[in-house]
Amino acid sequence: xxxxxxxxxxxxxxxxxxxxxxxxxxxxxxxxxxxxxxxxxxxxxxxxxxxxxxxxxxxxxxxxxxxxxxxxxxxxxxxxxxxxxxxxxxxxxxxxxxxxxxxxxxxxxxxxxxxxxxxxxxxxxxxxxxxxxxxxxxxxxxxxxxxxxxxxxxxxxxxxxxxxxxxxxxxxxxxxxxxxxxxxxxxxxxxxxxxxxxxxxxxxxxxxxxxxxxxxxxxxxxxxxxxxxxxxxxxxxxxxxxxxxxxxxxxxxxxxxxxxxxxxxxxxxxxxxxxxxxxxxxxxxxxxxxxxxxxxxxxxxxxxxxxxxxxxxxxxxxxxxxxxxxxxxxxxxxxxxxxxxxxxxxxxxxxxxxxxxxxxxxxxxx
Numbered sequence: 480x481x482x483x484x485x486x487x488x489x490x491x492x493x494x495x496x497x498x499x500x501x502x503x504x505x506x507x508x509x510x511x512x513x514x515x516x517x518x519x520x521x522x523x524x525x526x527x528x529x530x531x532x533x534x535x536x537x538x539x540x541x542x543x544x545x546x547x548x549x550x551x552x553x554x555x556x557x558x559x560x561x562x563x564x565x566x567x568x569x570x571x572x573x574x575x576x577x578x579x580x581x582x583x584x585x586x587x588x589x590x591x592x593x594x595x596x597x598x599x600x601x602x603x604x605x606x607x608x609x610x611x612x613x614x615x616x617x618x619x620x621x622x623x624x625x626x627x628x629x630x631x632x633x634x635x636x637x638x639x640x641x642x643x644x645x646x647x648x649x650x651x652x653x654x655x656x657x658x659x660x661x662x663x664x665x666x667x668x669x670x671x672x673x674x675x676x677x678x679x680x681x682x683x684x685x686x687x688x689x690x691x692x693x694x695x696x697x698x699x700x701x702x703x704x705x706x707x708x709x710x711x712x713x714x715x716x717x718x719x720x721x722x723x724x725x726x727x728x729x730x731x732x733x734x735x736x737x738x739x740x741x742x743x744x745x746x747x748x749x750x751x752x753x754x755x756x757x758x759x760x761x762x763x764x765x766x767x768x769x770x771x772x773x774x775x776x777x778x779x780x781x782x783x784x785x786x787x788x789x790x791x792x793x794x795x796x797x798x799x800x801x802x803x804x805x806x807x808x809x810x811x812x813x814x815x816x817x818x819x820x821x822x823x824x825x826x827x828x829x830x831x832x833x834x835x836x837x838x839x840x841x842x843x844x845x
Contacts, residue, residue, distance in 0.1 A: 500677050503670070512801070520644050524651035528659075530693055531556055535656055549656040557649060564645075567719070574720040585749045592748070688812040694779035695811075699726045702771050709763050715743075716750050725764075729771060730807050732791055736768050790814055 510518070531552050538548035590613050597606045655662065670677070703726030710718035721743055728735030743764060751757045794814035798806035 499671055500680065503677060520647045521651065523644070524648045524655060526692070527556070527648070527652045528655035529689070530696060531652070531656060532659065533689065533693055535659075545660075546657060549653075549659075553649075553653050553656055556652070560649070570719050571723060574717045578717055578720065585745070588749050589745065684816050687815045691812050691815065692809075695730070698729050698771070698775060698779055701775060702726045702729055702767065705770070706764075706767055709767065710760075713756070713760055713763065715760060716746055721746065725767070731795055732811075734792075734795075736771075740764070790818075 511522075534552045534555075535545070535548045538551065539545055543551075593609050593613060594606075596604050597609060703722050706725040707719055707722035710722055715721065721739075724739045724742065725736075728739040731738075744761065747757050747760050751760075791811060791814065794810040795807055798810040798813055800806070802809075
């Protein structure tokens with residue numbers, strides 16, 4: 480057994496570069512896991528600056544100096560952020576409040592529709608089955624309402640923390656954009672000078688993660704806007720709120736679109752019943768999903784992320800369970816990071832080949 484472990488260690492960790500990469504990964508994941516909640520504003524600022532840095536680089540390639548380019552991008556970001564905070568968020572809050580007030584009526588209408596099912600399909604469903612389902616649904620709605628109430632009573636400290644984040648996060652974003660090179664040089668000073676394996680992994684991961692995160696943010700905005708325009712034109716109630724759910728649903732491949740279909744169909748049924756308007760809306764929603772999955776995603780992502788569906792779903796479950804919303808958002812990039820590390824991790828044969836090449840290229844001793 481000890482020999483097996485020793486052989487495995489020699490195959491995977493005998494190269495000092497591998498040890499350096501392993502130590503860096505352990506430290507990085509330990510900081511995120513054990514201090515993630517404390518450093519959440521710091522991580523959020525890094526993520527936002529990471530998203531905006533692509534625009535800064537494009538402006539620099541157009542001949543604009545780095546500092547003015549960073550200031551311009553930050554001003555645009557703050558304008559969009561303030562618009563979202565003071566225009567979009569209040570509208571969503573109003574629609575959410577209105578939905579909460581109308582929910583009992585909607586549930587009653589849904590119960591009446593369910594009670595008609597045994598008359599329409601007596602061979603498939605009975606009155607007792609419908610009653611059991613209604614009692615279960617009523618119980619779950621009551622539990623959900625209690626959770627919302629308890630959250631609202633305990634959310635004072637969360638609101639204060641959110642207000643602090645509103646000041647700290649934009650401030651850190653500005654300095655991350657403005658002093659990017661200095662911060663990278665300072666951080667690199669703590670790393671070994673000779674780190675080719677770490678540089679190789681980072682270069683590959685940086686390209687994939689940057690493309691994925693920026694593409695996913697763009698996908699959310701496009702799907703949200705198209706869904707809102709469609710729902711508003713067709714006159715669906717709570718159009719902005721439902722469109723936001725559709726936009727956020729793209730974070731969870733294969734599952735998000737199916738889950739969001741339920742509230743859209745329910746509200747459309749309560750508003751119109753099983754009419755032609757209901758059918759037109761569901762067809763329009765299906766077209767949006769087709770456009771997202773078959774046109775938008777290939778354009779934005781191409782071959783950036785090459786993961787098996789099982790790996791994607793597993794990463795969403797694992798990282799979503801660890802870090803909630805942000806874990807879901809970064810589940811695929813983190814899975815890509817792990818895939819890149821595994822792909823770049825040298826085994827014993829690769830290490831020996833690299834050492835042989837290095838000996839051939841080194842000058843003979845005089």
